[in-house]
Amino acid sequence: MDKRLMAFYFQDAVSQGLMSAGVDVLHFGLASTPAMFNSTLTENEEVRCPVDGSIMITASHLPYNRNGFKFFTNAGGLGKADIKDILERASEIYKKFTGEGLQKSQGRSASVRRVDYMAIYASDLVQAVRKAAGNKEKPLEGFHIVVDAGNGAGGFFVDKVLKPLGAVTSGSQFLEPNGMFPNHIPNPEDKAAMRAITQAVLSNKADLGIIFDTDVDRSAAVDSAGRELNRNRLIALLSAIILEEHPGTTIVTDSVTSDGLTVFIEKKLGGKHHRFKRGYKNVIDEAIRLNSIGEESHLAIETSGHGALKENHWLDDGAYLMVKLLNKLASARASGMEGGSKVLTNLVDDLQEAAVTVELRLKIDQNHVDLKGGFFREYGEAVLKHLENVVDSDPKLVKAPVNYEGIRVSGFGGWFLLRLSLHDPVLPLNIEAPSHDEAVKLALAVHEAVREFRALDTSSLDKFIHRT
Numbered sequence: 391m392d393k394r395l396m397a398f399y400f401q402d403a404v405s406q407g408l409m410s411a412g413v414d415v416l417h418f419g420l421a422s423t424p425a426m427f428n429s430t431l432t433e434n435e436e437v438r439c440p441v442d443g444s445i446m447i448t449a450s451h452l453p454y455n456r457n458g459f460k461f462f463t464n465a466g467g468l469g470k471a472d473i474k475d476i477l478e479r480a481s482e483i484y485k486k487f488t489g490e491g492l493q494k495s496q497g498r499s500a501s502v503r504r505v506d507y508m509a510i511y512a513s514d515l516v517q518a519v520r521k522a523a524g525n526k527e528k529p530l531e532g533f534h535i536v537v538d539a540g541n542g543a544g545g546f547f548v549d550k551v552l553k554p555l556g557a558v559t560s561g562s563q564f565l566e567p568n569g570m571f572p573n574h575i576p577n578p579e580d581k582a583a584m585r586a587i588t589q590a591v592l593s594n595k596a597d598l599g600i601i602f603d604t605d606v607d608r609s610a611a612v613d614s615a616g617r618e619l620n621r622n623r624l625i626a627l628l629s630a631i632i633l634e635e636h637p638g639t640t641i642v643t644d645s646v647t648s649d650g651l652t653v654f655i656e657k658k659l660g661g662k663h664h665r666f667k668r669g670y671k672n673v674i675d676e677a678i679r680l681n682s683i684g685e686e687s688h689l690a691i692e693t694s695g696h697g698a699l700k701e702n703h704w705l706d707d708g709a710y711l712m713v714k715l716l717n718k719l720a721s722a723r724a725s726g727m728e729g730g731s732k733v734l735t736n737l738v739d740d741l742q743e744a745a746v747t748v749e750l751r752l753k754i755d756q757n758h759v760d761l762k763g764g765f766f767r768e769y770g771e772a773v774l775k776h777l778e779n780v781v782d783s784d785p786k787l788v789k790a791p792v793n794y795e796g797i798r799v800s801g802f803g804g805w806f807l808l809r810l811s812l813h814d815p816v817l818p819l820n821i822e823a824p825s826h827d828e829a830v831k832l833a834l835a836v837h838e839a840v841r842e843f844r845a846l847d848t849s850s851l852d853k854f855i856h857r858t
């Protein structure tokens with residue numbers, strides 16, 4: 391679990407439920423989501439691993455007053471259909487629940503035991519870096535690396551990973567778990583969070599900064615010059631590393647990645663960019679599917695900072711992504727190269743980046759009369775269909791020939807993507823363009839097409855268009 395306010399309460403409730411069904415329970419305490427999944431794979435009899443299943447209690451980067459569960463078996467995280475099934479069963483059990491039943495179930499014999507699993511998981515990460523550096527004990531000696539855990543579960547990375555590898559970690563911040571997240575939202579997609587780690591790198595004159603989200607399945611980095619290595623840049627960097635190891639492999643990404651990234655992966659690195667859908671589970675499942683039909687893929691990664699590698703059992707693991715960067719630093723040092731994180735920055739030098747990059751999130755008012763009592767998804771689909779028709783009749787706009795989500799369009803030297811959010815009643819709009827004027831032209835095209843949909847709040851779009 392992470393350190394949200396209700397975490398212990400949920401841990402107790404879940405443990406009671408499991409034990410009453412005769413299931414033995416291990417408590418890992420404060421842990422990361424990837425470590426929970428990892429425990430379904432680790433062979434270690436002493437701590438009764440691999441476990442049959444694991445549950446992470448977290449609401450990830452969402453606000454402090456939310457919480458939730460992520461379920462894992464050795465086949466990966468449970469998806470929508472399984473979760474629905476669990477909820478239906480839970481509701482059936484709840485309906486039949488009686489005090490007498492509770493007493494009976496409490497009599498069943500099952501155990502609960504506290505295990506420091508994070509120590510096991512972290513030592514695997516340490517071993518991975520040592521191995522990549524030719525079995526050197528302290529391959530990061532001489533590097534100054536600062537970590538920002540945003541008061542989530544990622545603080546272990548300093549004491550249990552970086553220090554044993556020899557790195558100096560002074561200036562690391564917000565390592566203390568605090569369920570109120572008092573410093574910034576723990577999320578590498580959050581601008582304030584990225585500013586905080588950038589500042590920490592610059593003021594400590596560190597070689598590298600690392601930032602995690604609350605439960606450490608998302609991550610990003612900052613180089614010694616304060617350049618953010620997140621979003622498309624992080625994908626480009628990991629693609630460069632993975633394509634050195636596996637020439638020609640397919641990199642699966644989410645839908646909001648840039649055109650520049652495709653050019654970088656395909657023309658510069660000689661790989662294949664498969665731009666799929668948003669959602670880490672979607673990209674991971676797609677990479678697994680490609681492998682199963684004979685198309686080799688070693689990396690599935692999102693602009694959100696979620697990423698999984700074939701070599702790491704397709705575990706969605708922000709800490710492991712950072713291990714890949716550390717390996718690169720360590721092996722460069724071992725081969726006599728100086729220059730700190732420059733070895734990483736140099737890898738993405740040729741990535742073309744748009745001058746203007748925006749994401750606007752257009753809300754659908756679920757109570758608006760235009761929805762006629764229907765679902766926001768249907769309404770959102772209708773908006774997208776209409777936009778598609780408008781684009782088809784506009785010679786200045788070209789629909790992406792291959793696209794798996796929403797409407798992606800090129801024009802005015804840039805592109806836009808309008809799609810339905812995975813979870814919220816929102817249509818996120820991403821625009822990238824060579825200048826503000828061109829970005830506005832793309833925004834206007836969208837505005838023109840969607841303005842008759844009165845349940846759609848276009849105020850952020852208006853604001854963007856009328857900003858001078």
Ligand SMILES: O=P(O)(O)OC[C@H]1O[C@H](O)[C@H](O)[C@@H](O)[C@@H]1O
Nearest residue numbers: 668669670694696811812813818
């Ligand atoms: O569709 P959106 O609202 O942008 O949210 C999409 C995001 O949802 C969750 O946070 C998932 O963990 C991410 O993998 C995904 O990228």
